[in-house]
Amino acid sequence: MIEGILIGIKTALSFQNLLMVMIGCFAGTIIGMxxxxxxxxxxxxxxxxxxxxxxxxxxxxxxxxYYGAVFGGSTSSILINAPGVPGTVATSFDGYPMAQQGKxxxxxxxxxxxxxxxGTIAAIFLLIAAPSLSKVSLSFRSPxxxxxxxxxxxxxxxxxxxxxxxxxxMMCVFGLMLASVGQDTLSDxxxxxxxxxxxxxxISFVLVVMATFAMSEALTxxxxxxxxxxxxxxxxxxxxxxxxxxxxxxxxxxxTIPRSSVLGFIVGVLPGAGATIASFLAYGMExxxxxxxxxxxxxxxxxxxxxxxxxxxxxxxxxxxxxxxxLGIPGSGTTAVMLGALLGFGIQPGPRLYETNPxxxxxxIMSMYIGMVVLLILNLPLIPYIARILAVPxxxxxxxxxxxxxxxIYLMSFNNFxxxxxxxxxxxATILRLYDFPMPPLILAFVLGGLMEENxxxxxxxxxxxxAFLWNRPLTLTIMITILLIVIWQIYDSLKSNRx
Amino acid sequence: MxxxxxxxxxxxxxxxxxxxxxxxxxxQVFSFDEDSPFNAKTFPIYLGYAGMFFxxxxxxxxxxxxxxxxxxxxxxxxxxxxxxxxxxxxxTILKVGFxxxxxxxxxxxxYFLGERRWKLIFIFSFPFVAIFMYLLHxxxxxxxxxxxxxxxxxxx
Numbered sequence: 001m002i003e004g005i006l007i008g009i010k011t012a013l014s015f016q017n018l019l020m021v022m023i024g025c026f027a028g029t030i031i032g033m034x035x036x037x038x039x040x041x042x043x044x045x046x047x048x049x050x051x052x053x054x055x056x057x058x059x060x061x062x063x064x065x066y067y068g069a070v071f072g073g074s075t076s077s078i079l080i081n082a083p084g085v086p087g088t089v090a091t092s093f094d095g096y097p098m099a100q101q102g103k104x105x106x107x108x109x110x111x112x113x114x115x116x117x118x119g120t121i122a123a124i125f126l127l128i129a130a131p132s133l134s135k136v137s138l139s140f141r142s143p144x145x146x147x148x149x150x151x152x153x154x155x156x157x158x159x160x161x162x163x164x165x166x167x168x169x170m171m172c173v174f175g176l177m178l179a180s181v182g183q184d185t186l187s188d189x190x191x192x193x194x195x196x197x198x199x200x201x202x203i204s205f206v207l208v209v210m211a212t213f214a215m216s217e218a219l220t221x222x223x224x225x226x227x228x229x230x231x232x233x234x235x236x237x238x239x240x241x242x243x244x245x246x247x248x249x250x251x252x253x254x255x256t257i258p259r260s261s262v263l264g265f266i267v268g269v270l271p272g273a274g275a276t277i278a279s280f281l282a283y284g285m286e287x288x289x290x291x292x293x294x295x296x297x298x299x300x301x302x303x304x305x306x307x308x309x310x311x312x313x314x315x316x317x318x319x320x321x322x323x324x325x326x327l328g329i330p331g332s333g334t335t336a337v338m339l340g341a342l343l344g345f346g347i348q349p350g351p352r353l354y355e356t357n358p359x360x361x362x363x364x365i366m367s368m369y370i371g372m373v374v375l376l377i378l379n380l381p382l383i384p385y386i387a388r389i390l391a392v393p394x395x396x397x398x399x400x401x402x403x404x405x406x407x408x409i410y411l412m413s414f415n416n417f418x419x420x421x422x423x424x425x426x427x428x429a430t431i432l433r434l435y436d437f438p439m440p441p442l443i444l445a446f447v448l449g450g451l452m453e454e455n456x457x458x459x460x461x462x463x464x465x466x467x468a469f470l471w472n473r474p475l476t477l478t479i480m481i482t483i484l485l486i487v488i489w490q491i492y493d494s495l496k497s498n499r500x
Numbered sequence: 501m502x503x504x505x506x507x508x509x510x511x512x513x514x515x516x517x518x519x520x521x522x523x524x525x526x527x528q529v530f531s532f533d534e535d536s537p538f539n540a541k542t543f544p545i546y547l548g549y550a551g552m553f554f555x556x557x558x559x560x561x562x563x564x565x566x567x568x569x570x571x572x573x574x575x576x577x578x579x580x581x582x583x584x585x586x587x588x589x590x591x592t593i594l595k596v597g598f599x600x601x602x603x604x605x606x607x608x609x610x611y612f613l614g615e616r617r618w619k620l621i622f623i624f625s626f627p628f629v630a631i632f633m634y635l636l637h638x639x640x641x642x643x644x645x646x647x648x649x650x651x652x653x654x655x656x
Contacts, residue, residue, distance in 0.1 A: 052642075166558040167506075170513055173551040177520055180547065184540035191527050191540060192520075222582060222613065225575040396624055399609030402586055403602060410593060411636075414645060419590035427583060435506050435567050453543040465537030494561055 004354075005127075008362025012370055017060050020053070021367050024064020025374045029386060031065075032072025034397065039069035039334045040440070041217055044209040045401075047341050048408040055345040056360045060367040062338055067119065067371045070275065070317055072386075074111040074310060079104060079387055087275030087316070090283045090309035097301035105241040108383050110249070110303055111310045114257060116376045118311030121261035122268070122318035123368040129269075130365065131354060133326040138351045140327070142458035143469040147479035149452045152329050154486050155270070156441050165490035168441045171432070175442035178203055178425075179449025186457070198417040205340040206412060208446050210405045211422045212439045216429035218401040221394060223430060243380065249303050252294075256286055256307045264312030268319020270331065275313040275320075282312030318368060324349055325361060329448070333440025336447045343447070504566055510558040517555060521548025581612040597646035603629045 011017060024046070031042035042065045050058030073088040078095035091111060098107035140148075157168030181192045182202025193199040245253075260282040267278035286308035287298050298305045323331045328350030330336040342349055347357060354361050409418050429439060463469040471477045524544035533539040589605035606625040615621055636642045637655070649655035 166554055166561070169554040170510070170551070170558065173517070173547060173554060174513070176547050177517075177544075177551065180544050187530065187533065187540050189527060189529060189540040191544060192523055219579055219582065223574050223576070223579045225578065226573045393615070395610055395613040395615035396620070398582070398613060399606050400624075402582070402609065403606060406586060406589060406593075406605075407602070410598075411642060411644075414594075416590045416594050419593070420587070423583060423586050423590065430579075432509070434569055435509060437509070456543060457538045460538040460542070461536075463537075491557070 004131075004358050004362045005366070007359050008364075008366035011056055011359045011363035012060065012366035016053075017057055017363065017367065018370065020057055020061040021064040021370050022374050022378065024061045024066075025068035025071075025371055025378065028065035028068020028070075029072035029075070029375075030068075032069030033075045033386065034072075034392075038073060038213075039066050040209070040337055040443070041213045041401075042066075042069040043334065043337045043341075044206070044213050045404050045408065047206050047209065047337075047344070048411055050341060051344065051412075055342065055347050055357070056363045058341065058345060059338070059360060059364050062341060063364055063367055064371050064374070066317060066334060066338075067115075067314070067368070067375060070314060071112070071115055071375050074115065075108060075383065075387060078107045078111060078306075087279055087313040088309075089276070090279040091306060091313075093283065093299055093309075094297075094302045094305035097299070098306065101301055102241050103301070105243040105384075106245065106249075107301075107306060109243040109245060109380065110253065110306050112376055112380045112383075113245075114253065114260075114307040114310035115314040116372050117253075117257045118261045118264055118314035119318055119372045119375075120369060121258070122265040122315035123365060123372070125265045126318050126321060126368070127365055129322055130326050130361075133322060135351070140351070140475070141473070142455045142462070143473060143476045144479065145327075145329070146452060146455040146459055147470070147476050147483070148327060148329050149448050149455065151479050151483050151486075152323075152331060153441065153445055153448065154483050156332070156444050157438075158486050158490050164436055164438060165494070167437045171437055171439065171442040172445040175208075175445025176449045176452070178208060178442075179446045180453070185450065185454065196417075198415065198421075203421065204409070204412065204418065205344065205447065207409055207418055207422050208425060209337055209340065209443060210408055211425035212429040212442060214401055214405045215422065215426035216433060216439070218398045218405075219426060219430040220433050222398055223434070225394070243383075252303050253307045255289075256304045257311050259289070260286065260308045260311035261315045264315025265319040267312070268316030268331070269322045275316040275332075278312040278316035278319075279309035282308040321364070321368075325353060325364070326351060328353070328451070330444060333443050336440070336444040340443075340447045502562065502566075504563065505569065506563060506567060507559060510555045513555040514552055514559060517548050517551025520551060521545065524548050578612060578614075582609060585609050585612060594645070595647070597648040597650075598644050599629055599633060599646055600648050602632075 012021075027046070028039070028042050031045065032039060043062050046062060046065050050061050053061065070087060074091045074095070077088040077092035078099050081092050081096040095107045095111065098104065098110075153172045154169075157172055158165055177192075179202070181199055183190050183193075183200055190200055263282050263285060264275075264278040267281060268275070283305065286304050287295060290298075290302075290304055294302060294304060317334075320330075320332050320335045323329050324335040324339060328339070328348060330339045339349060347353070347360065405422070406419055409422055410416075412418075429442075433439065459469045460467075463472075469476065470480050521544075524541050524547070527541040527544065529539045529541060585605055585608045588608070589601055592601040592604070603625045606629070607621055610621045610624070633644060633646075637644045644655075646655050
């Protein structure tokens with residue numbers, strides 16, 4: 001392990017990779033700050049660029065963008081009460097009231113310190129947990145992987161979009177359908193290509209991510225342009241106040257950070273839970289821990305009310321890497337995008353990544369620490385300047401997003417069929433978004449589609465067509481029972497609320 | 501059952517899944533693979549059934565959180581114009597080349613979205629694309645196809 005850590009430090013501290021972390025954090029902060037654009041969009045826009053680098057550098061750049069975007073999302077939550085991502089909604093509960101009281105600088109500092117601490121503590125947990133889990137997961141077989149992938153999809157559908165389980169499951173199936181287009185990997189038989197050569201290689205992952213996130217988000221912003229509930233209430237973006245914290249405030253944060261980090265990391269590891277649930281749980285938990293005086297301040301500008309969700313959402317981001325790096329199964333939409341990018345590099349994350357590509361495994365973990373430091377020392381002093389980006393008019397912002405999306409796809413294939421396909425998918429995604437059909441399950445399913453089919457193929461061939469592989473091994477059986485319980489509970493929940 | 505937009509989307513998804521299932525059955529597999537426990541159409545067939553199952557449930561069960569979209573607040577005109585601009589961009593990018601088509605796309609998009617500051621529109625279109633192309637083509641050595649710039653002798 002020590003050897004691996006040293007390899008990771010050496011790779012992460014190379015000039016090129018350090019530069020990538022900085023660029024990633026900076027670009028991620030800017031993109032994540034723009035309301036409506038979250039880490040998935042930020043990473044999606046970066047993917048075409050990362051293909052120009054080696055896998056370790058590409059992944060380090062994406063990890064930097066990820067952290068930067070989460071941090072940027074907090075900034076827009078605090079300054080204009082417009083969370084860039086669902087994971088920073090809880091941040092706005094106390095962050096925005098602080099900004100309204102003229103303490104925007106202080107709120108941003110609390111968010112930055114909490115993010116740094118949460119991310120760093122969780123990265124230490126990741127350092128300890130990932131190698132051990134990698135060894136355990138080597139005993140997993142195809143039926144277990146198949147079960148885990150269904151569990152991941154079901155959990156994302158159940159937890160990431162409360163009350164929309166069936167819509168999320170429909171999106172999962174839609175993602176799997178899109179992934180099945182093109183030649184079958186084993187027999188090379190064309191499927192759903194409608195006799196066009198343009199579809200014989202399947203639909204590009206970058207195309208689907210760009211269409212369902214970057215492009216459809218841009219179109220949704222324009223479509224909802226007149227919606228009065230979406231109008232951002234502006235506070236001064238130039239007079240943010242001091243960023244210094246006094247001893248009392250620091251002491252309060254020191255109590256909050258450890259418990260929120262542990263909670264955030266555990267929630268992040270669970271498939272489907274992620275930063276949003278982590279931040280809300282941490283907010284609720286912190287409210288129960290604080291004294292009566294502080295409890296009264298929750299929702300009106302409490303330091304602990306701001307620190308808890310910020311710590312937890314960053315810890316959850318690190319936690320989300322555990323299933324990705326050790327099992328090769330992403331637990332969230334964002335890590336699904338990263339998995340897709342890794343597969344594009346020809347790398348299959350999973351238990352063997354630890355042995356076959358230690359430089360990637362460890363350099364990603366090490367770059368997390370560096371990313372946290374960069375966010376703190378580079379972004380915090382620059383926040384008053386970066387925040388002015390929030391004032392960029394949409395008339396310029398939206399065409400730029402569309403331009404980067406189209407260019408990203410064009411540069412990969414030099415084929416305008418892909419551009420038209422992207423527009424088609426983006427328009428469908430925009431309509432679906434309007435009616436609350438969630439997009440992360442679609443992406444997760446699209447990325448997992450090939451792997452799921454492969455593991456189902458192996459399982460069925462080994463068991464000679466019998467579905468008994470689903471309950472023959474205790475581990476697979478446990479996974480399947482969990483899936484069934486989630487599905488039955490969600491359907492029962494829908495029926496119960498309908499009767500009410 | 502109350503008909504709303506979500507139900508209509510679910511119905512469309514049900515039809516899509518049924519069509520997908522039909523197409524999955526039409527996939528031609530090798531004769532020796534026909535009776536194999538798993539072939540190229542096995543997974544798509546299950547997907548078709550899964551799609552019909554979930555969309556069918558959504559259709560049958562009453563809506564827990566009915567979504568009310570206030571169409572009067574939606575900017576259909578701007579969105580459609582923007583989509584048309586992207587289609588136009590897609591059509592012209594191969595024939596006209598990257599520089600001209602991208603610059604025109606940006607000008608059109610800014611205009612459609614209500615921007616009328618022509619100085620800014622110009623700066624963030626033609627010079628912006630030129631700098632972007634220089635960085636991509638000149639610095640990062642990424643190939644960019646541009647028949648127009650080639651014709652006037654700027655690009656090799």
